[in-house]
Amino acid sequence: xxxxxxxxxxxxxxxxxxxxxxxxxxxxxxxxxxxxxxxxxxxxxxxxxxxxxxxxxxxxxxxxxxxxxxxxxxxxxxxxxxxxxxxxxxxxxxxxxxxxxxxxxxxxxxxxxxxxxxxxxxxxxxxxxxxxxxxxxxxxxxxxxxxxxxxxxxxxxxxxxxxxxxxxxxxxxxxxxxxxxxxxxxxxxxxxxxxxxxxxxxxxx
Amino acid sequence: xxxxxxxxxxxxxxxxxxxxxxxxxxxxxxxxxxxxxxxxxxxxxxxxxxxxxxxxxxxxxxxxxxxxxxxxxxxxxxxxxxxxxxxxxxxxxxxxxxxxxxxxxxxxxxxxxxxxxxxxxxxxxxxxxxxxxxxxxxxxxxxxxxxxxxxxxxxxxxxxxxxxxxxxxxxxxxxxxxxxxxxxxxxxxxxxxxxxxxxxxxxxx
DNA sequence: GTCTATATGAGGATAGAC
DNA sequence: GTCTATCCTCATATAGAC
Numbered sequence: 001x002x003x004x005x006x007x008x009x010x011x012x013x014x015x016x017x018x019x020x021x022x023x024x025x026x027x028x029x030x031x032x033x034x035x036x037x038x039x040x041x042x043x044x045x046x047x048x049x050x051x052x053x054x055x056x057x058x059x060x061x062x063x064x065x066x067x068x069x070x071x072x073x074x075x076x077x078x079x080x081x082x083x084x085x086x087x088x089x090x091x092x093x094x095x096x097x098x099x100x101x102x103x104x105x106x107x108x109x110x111x112x113x114x115x116x117x118x119x120x121x122x123x124x125x126x127x128x129x130x131x132x133x134x135x136x137x138x139x140x141x142x143x144x145x146x147x148x149x150x151x152x153x154x155x156x157x158x159x160x161x162x163x164x165x166x167x168x169x170x171x172x173x174x175x176x177x178x179x180x181x182x183x184x185x186x187x188x189x190x191x192x193x194x195x196x197x198x199x200x201x202x203x204x205x
Numbered sequence: 206x207x208x209x210x211x212x213x214x215x216x217x218x219x220x221x222x223x224x225x226x227x228x229x230x231x232x233x234x235x236x237x238x239x240x241x242x243x244x245x246x247x248x249x250x251x252x253x254x255x256x257x258x259x260x261x262x263x264x265x266x267x268x269x270x271x272x273x274x275x276x277x278x279x280x281x282x283x284x285x286x287x288x289x290x291x292x293x294x295x296x297x298x299x300x301x302x303x304x305x306x307x308x309x310x311x312x313x314x315x316x317x318x319x320x321x322x323x324x325x326x327x328x329x330x331x332x333x334x335x336x337x338x339x340x341x342x343x344x345x346x347x348x349x350x351x352x353x354x355x356x357x358x359x360x361x362x363x364x365x366x367x368x369x370x371x372x373x374x375x376x377x378x379x380x381x382x383x384x385x386x387x388x389x390x391x392x393x394x395x396x397x398x399x400x401x402x403x404x405x406x407x408x409x410x
Numbered sequence: 411g412t413c414t415a416t417a418t419g420a421g422g423a424t425a426g427a428c
Numbered sequence: 429g430t431c432t433a434t435c436c437t438c439a440t441a442t443a444g445a446c
Binding site: 029115117121127153159160162167169170174177181191195201202203 | 233234236237316319320322323324326329332333337358360364365367368370371372374375376379382385386396399400403404406407408
């Protein structure tokens with residue numbers, strides 16, 4: 001496929017623009033990132049940028065697409081299966097969350113989300129649906145199964161999910177802030193695990 | 206005190222600048238708020254602003270001073286006293302938190318905090334110390350007393366505090382986002398109370 | 411303390427040669 | 429696809445008259 005190869009070479013700059021832009025956006029935000037700065041880091045002139053994207057906003061939208069694309073999901077089967085084991089389910093979920101928190105690419109996207117959350121309505125909506133609702137839904141299914149099997153005390157699965165998720169988010173926020181300043185996250189390194197332990201003791205029968 | 210009165214009249218514009226600036230900052234962030242916009246809403250020319258503040262940054266710093274000034278604290282005595290009653294302590298704390306969440310002035314400041322959190326190192330540090338450490342400390346004292354009185358199961362008071370606080374923060378975040386878009390917060394209106402209920406069931410003996 | 415006028419610069423974007 | 433040159437707008441900030 002020589003054609004494919006050619007295409008890849010042709011889009012090399014485009015990819016580079018995207019990569020560098022995402023880093024700058026995650027550091028300085030949308031307004032704090034100028035097309036000039038992007039171009040200079042890519043190694044081309046500002047005007048050349050416009051051969052690939054028609055505006056700065058188009059670049060941002062392209063970058064923003066990736067914010068919620070993290071392949072974070074327990075498969076349906078996996079939920080049912082591990083929910084039977086109770087704590088294992090919580091542990092798996094939290095460890096996935098921890099992985100995302102420390103993963104460089106996801107960290108970058110999470111920063112952009114935080115920086116632009118109040119400046120961008122679409123991001124807020126996606127935050128609510130993808131970060132919150134989606135996870136509450138997954139967790140609820142797990143907790144529901146656990147209740148049916150008398151592994152945990154009864155209650156509203158949605159409330160329990162909310163409680164479990166909120167702490168995960170808070171840990172992630174704190175880790176992200178510390179890492180933003182290149183500070184040690186030692187004090188939080190086992191916080192995810194501690195959360196699972198505490199939470200399981202809270203709900204198990 | 207005619208002198209005092211005079212001073213107040215003289216600082217009328219200055220106060221107006223501060224108030225309008227804080228609203229604009231809480232809506233559009235630091236970069237998104239121009240001195241032009243501030244001046245126009247105050248009803249004077251840009252240049253006149255500089256009679257009161259030497260730069261836009263100075264205005265922001267003045268505004269930012271108020272972010273962490275919320276008179277949020279249970280008095281030492283109150284902690285000891287209500288901690289003896291267990292759940293009452295949690296309830297009081299959560300209701301104070303809820304009050305701040307829905308208070309217009311504190312909401313404005315919380316927005317600024319969110320918008321500028323990743324752009325301003327001082328804010329990050331204050332967030333960690335004032336929003337997190339300070340509250341964890343207050344809560345820990347309460348939980349410690351409860352443990353001593355065998356009201357709750359034993360464990361690390363810091364961990365329990367972390368768990369309790371993180372959910373409060375998350376609710377506040379969600380409420381703030383919804384209100385930013387003038388959306389209903391009905392679904393979250395009793396979330397603070399539900400949190401207290403759930404949490405107390407989780408730790409009580 | 412506020413105004414007009416102006417300096418100075420940053421940033422987004424386009425035209426046209428190569 | 430990239431370059432040089434250029435335009436336009438918006439933003440911070442200052443000088444000096446009233």
